[in-house]
Amino acid sequence: MKLFRYAIALLVIPTPTAETSASTLDSARTERAVMWNSTRSEGWTNPALYGTAFRKTRSVLFFQGDWRHEKVPVVMQKGSGALSGMLQADSYIRLSDRATVWGAASYTSGGTRDITWNSTTDYDLLAPYVLADTVGGNTRSERYRFGGGYAARIGRWTAAGELLFRAKQEYRKRDPRMRGIVSDLTLRIGAAHDWGQQRWALAVEGNIYKQNNDVTFYQEAGGATEYQMTGLGSYYTRFTASRTNIYYEGGGISLQLDAQPASDAGWFGTFRFSTHHYERISDEYNSLPLTTLYVARAHLTAGWKREGTHRLAIFGCFDHMRKSGDEHVAGNAVGGEYPVLADLTMYKHRLTDASLHAVYGQQNRVCWYVQTSVGYRNSCERYAYPQRQMDDRRLYGRLETQWLFPVTRRLALECVLGGSYSANIDKAITMPYANMKPPFVRQVNETYRQLTANRTTINGKLRCDYMLNARQLTLYCELVGNQWFGNVQNNGQQLGLTVGLTY
Secondary structure, X not given: OHHHXXXXXXXXXXXXXXXXXXXXXXXXXXXXXXXXXXXXXHHHXXXXXXXXXXXXXXXXXXXXXXEEEEOOOOXXXXXXXXXXXXXXXXXXXXXXXXXXXXXXXXXXXXXXXXXXXXXXOOHHHHOOOOEEOOOOEEXXXXXXXXXXXXXXXXXXXXXXXXXXXXXXEEEOOOOOEXXXXXXXXXXXXXXXXXXXXXXXXXXXXXXXXXXXXXEEXXXXXXXXXXXXXXXXXXXXXXXXXXXXXXXXXXXXXXXXXXXXXXXXXXXXXXXXXXXXXXXXXXOOOOOEEEEEEEEEEEEEEEEEEEOXXXXXXXXXXXXXXXEEEEEEEEOOOEOOEOOEEEEEEEEEEEEEEEEEEEEEEEEOOOEEEEEEEEEEEEEEEEEOOOOEEEEEEEEEEEEEEEEEEXXXXXXXXXXXXXXXXXXXXXXXXXXXXXXXXXXXXXXXXXXXXXXXXXXXXXXXXXXXEXXXXXXXXXEEEEEEEEEEEEOOOEEEEEEEEEEEEEO
C-alpha cells in the first residue's frame, strides 16, 4: 500500500521545469513531440536508454477518448467499431544529471461493436487459438495499467530497470456471454556504455501472461456452439461445445542490442529478438492442454543520422515474425486424467516486412519535419491437413509532415498531415471448400477479401498548448484522426480527442 501511494504521488505532484524565452517552444514538450524521435524511440524499450532519452522533467495528466468505425469489419474478430475513454498520468523526472525516475498509471473503459468469430480477449496476441462462435455481439472492457522505472549513471555506464503490469477484463452482457480476465507482467533490465563515438546498450525482458476465458448461456435452451479454433477456418472438433471454460498461460523473453552515436552525427541501430509461447488449457478436462502457440520475432533497424539545426536520417527496418502452433492429441480419460499422446504442428504463419525510411527537418524557433517510407510486406499462413493456405504480398508507401510553432507567448500549435497507400501485388488462397460448413466458408472468404485489399489512408493531427503560468502549468487539447478507403467497397474512420495538463 505504501508503495502504491508513493507511485501516485510521483505521478501527480508538480515538478519544476526550466523556463524558456517568451516566443519559443517549450523545450520539454518539443523534445518529446518531434518526428525526429522515430530515429531513437525503438531503443526506448531498453530502460537504460529511456532513462537518458530526455533532458527535461515533465509530468502529464490527461483524458483521452477514442472512436473507431468500419463499414465492414476488416478483421471480424476485432469488430466493426469501438468507443473508449482513458484517464492516464505520466511522469518523467530527472533527479539529477545522473539519475532518472519515471512512472505511469492509466484506466481505460470502453466497448467494441459487432465482434464475431472471437470470444477471447487479446486476439492479436493469441490468434488463431481462440474460442469462436457465429453469433458474437458487442463487448465491454476495462483495462488497468501501471509501471515505472529507474536509471542511474555511474561513470561511462548506465544501469536501469523497469516494471510494467496490465490487467484487463472483457465481457458481454447477453448470450453468448463471453468473459476474459487478463494479467500481464513484464520486467526489463538494461545497461548502456559509452565506447568511443558510440553508446552501446543491452536489455533483457521477461514476460508472464495469463488469461481466464469462458462462455456461458443464460437461456434454458442453450446457445450457439463455441468452436476451439485452430487456424484458417479449422477447429478442434472433439472439444467443441456450447459451454466452454479454458485458460491461457504463457510468456517469454526478449533480448535487445542498441547502438546510438555519442556525437551529432553517426550510425545507429537496434536488434531485437523475442520468443514467446501461449498454452491453451481446458478447465473442463482436468487442465488438459489443447494447443500451444509459439511466436518468435526478429527486428533490425540500421541507419545514419545527423543532428543540429538541420537534421537528416536515413534508415532501414526489417521485421520477421514466425508463428507455429501445436495441437495436442489426447487419449481417453484414465482416472479422470486425459493423457497427451502426440503433439502435431499444424499451423504456421510467416510475416516479413522490409522498409526504407528518411526523415528531414529543422529544429529552431519553428520546428518542421518531413518523413517518408516505402516497404514490402509478405504474409503466408498455412494449415497442414486438410491443406489450407492464405497469402498476401504487398508494397506500401507513406509520407508525413509535422509543424510545431509558437503563436503567441503562451500559445503553441502542432500540425501533422500524412497519407499512405498499400497495394497488393500477389495473393493466393487454398481451402477444402467441399468439407467446410457454409458459415466457415463465408468467414474465410471475407477474411481473404479484406486481407488482400488495397488501401489509401489520410491522417491528421492538431494540438494546441496554452501556458497558464510561467511554464509551470500548461493546458493542452489534441485532435487526431484518419480516414481510409479500400478497393472492396469498404472504408473506415478513427478519431481521438485528448485534453490534459502538463507540468
